[in-house]
C-alpha cells in the first residue's frame with residue numbers, strides 16, 4: 001500500500017534513463033568560425049549501465065560529457081538526467097576530467113574531504129571518510145601529499161576518490177587512465193570495476209582505447225570523425241561479470257567483439273588521420 | 282665541501298674589498314689620504330661608528346620607526362590590493378572602466394608624491410606609510426587580479442562539479458590561487474614597502490634609517506652615511522630572510538621549480 005501511494009510522484013523518473021541526449025548538436029565559435037563539433041547525437045545510459053564512448057581524437061567525446069555535466073549548453077537538442085532537463089551543473093553527476101583537475105594547493109586528503117565539506121558535512125567526519133576512501137584506492141600512505149608530489153596514477157586515484165566520495169548516481173569519466181602506463185591502466189580498471197560492482201552507478205566512460213572500452217563496459221558506442229560527428233555504431237558487450245581486465249582480454253568473445261567494433265572505428269580513425277595529414281601538408 | 286668552498290670565497294671577496302678600502306684610505310698610494318678619507322671614510326671608522334650607534338642604543342629608535350613604517354605600508358597596501366584585485370577580477374566591467382586610471386596611477390614615479398603626502402599626512406610615519414602603500418598596493422593588486430583571472434578552467438569546472446557555490450569557489454579556489462600569486466611577489470612587495478619608508482624618511486622626517494643617512498649627508502659626515510648604509514643593507518637582508526621563511530611555509534604546496542614570475 002505504501003509503495004503504491006508513494007510511487008506515482010517520481011514514476012516517470014524511475015524508468016527514465018540516467019542520462020539521455022536527444023538530437024544534441026554542439027557548436028563553437030560564430031560566423032565564419034562556426035564549428036559544429038557534434039551533430040544530432042542520440043545517446044542513453046540506463047541506470048546501472050556502463051557505457052563507453054570511443055572515437056578518433058577531436059571527434060567530440062569530451063564535448064558530450066560536458067553537455068551531460070551541464071558545463072556546456074547544446075545549440076540544438078535536449079539533455080536529460082533522470083528524465084529532467086539539464087539546467088546548470090548536473091548535481092547527480094560526478095566528473096573525472098581528462099586533465100589534472102585537483103586543487104594544487106590542497107593535499108590529497110583535503111582535495112577529497114572538501115567535496116563533503118561543501119555539502120555541509122563537518123570537517124572531522126569529512127576527513128575520516130576521505131581517509132577511508134583514499135585507503136581503499138591504495139593511497140593510505142599519501143594522504144598528506146600535494147598533487148605535485150604524487151605520480152600521474154596516484155593523482156588519478158585521488159581524483160577518482162574525490163568524485164566518488166559524494167556518491168553521485170552518475171559517473172562521467174573522460175579518458176581517466178589516458179596518460180598512464182599499461183600496468184597502471186589495468187590496475188585502475190580493475191579498481192574501477194570493483195568499486196562500480198558494489199553499487200552499479202550509471203557510467204559514461206570516454207576512452208581512445210578500444211580494448212579498455214570492451215573490457216569495462218556493457219555497451220560501446222563509436223563516434224564518427226569530426227566535424228559534425230555522430231554516433232555510427234552501438235555494440236552490446238555480452239562478456240560475463242565480474243570481469244578481470246587482464247583475463248577478459250584472452251577470451252575468444254572479446255576478440256570477436258574487438259574485430260566487429262574495430263571495423264566501424266577504423267574508417268573513422270583513418271578519416272581523421274587523413275584530414276590531419278592533409279591539413280599539415 | 283662545495284658549500285664550504287663557496288662560503289670561503291665569499292668571505293675572501295669581502296675581506297679583499299675591505300682591505301683595498303683600508304689601504305687606499307690609510308696609505309698614499311692613489312694620492313692624498315685626507316682626500317680619500319673625506320670621500321670614502323675608512324672601514325675602521327665606519328665599524329666604530331656602527332658599534333657606537335648600537336652601544337649607545339640610539340639606533341634602535343630609528344630601526345623601530347623604519348620597521349613599523351615598512352610593516353604598516355605592507356599590511357595596508359596588501360589588504361587594499363587584495364580587496365580591489367578581487368573586486369576587479371570578479372567584475373570585468375569595473376576593471377575595464379578603471380583600467381586607464383590604474384595604468385596612469387601606476388606609471389607615476391612615486392617620489393613625486395612624497396611632498397604631497399607630507400603636506401597631507403605630516404612629517405611623522407604616516408606620510409612614509411602612504412608612500413610605501415602606493416608601491417605595495419599595485420604589486421599586490423596586479424598579482425591578485427592575475428591570480429583570480431588565471432585560475433585553471435579545469436580546476437574551476439571540477440570544483441563546480443563537486444557542488445561548490447560561488448562563495449565556496451571563492452574560498453577554495455579563487456582565494457588560494459590569488460594568494461599564491463601574491464606570495465610569489467612577497468619579496469618584491471616587502472622590498473618596496475621598505476623603499477617607500479626609507480625614501481620618505483630621506484626626503485623629510487625626524488627619525489628612521491633614511492633620516493639617519495640624510496642627516497649625515499647634510500653635514501658631509503661620510504662615516505655616518507656609510508654606517509647608515511651598512512645598517513640599512515643588513516636590515517634589508519634580515520627582513521628578506523624572514524620573508525623567505527614565511528614563504529617556504531605558505532607555498533609548500535608548490536613544486537619547487539615552478540614560479541609565476
Ligand SMILES: Nc1ncnc2c1ncn2[C@@H]1O[C@H](COP(=O)(O)OP(=O)(O)O)[C@@H](O)[C@H]1O
Nearest residue numbers: 028029037056057058059060061062063064226
Ligand atoms: N571551447 C571550444 N572552442 C572551439 N572549439 C572547441 C572547443 N572545445 C572543443 N572544440 C573542438 O570541438 C571538437 C571536439 O572536441 P573534444 O570534445 O574535446 O574532442 P575529444 O573527442 O578529443 O574529446 C574538437 O575539434 C575541438 O577542437
Ligand SMILES: [Mg+2]
Nearest residue numbers: 061062098174
Ligand atoms: Mg577529450
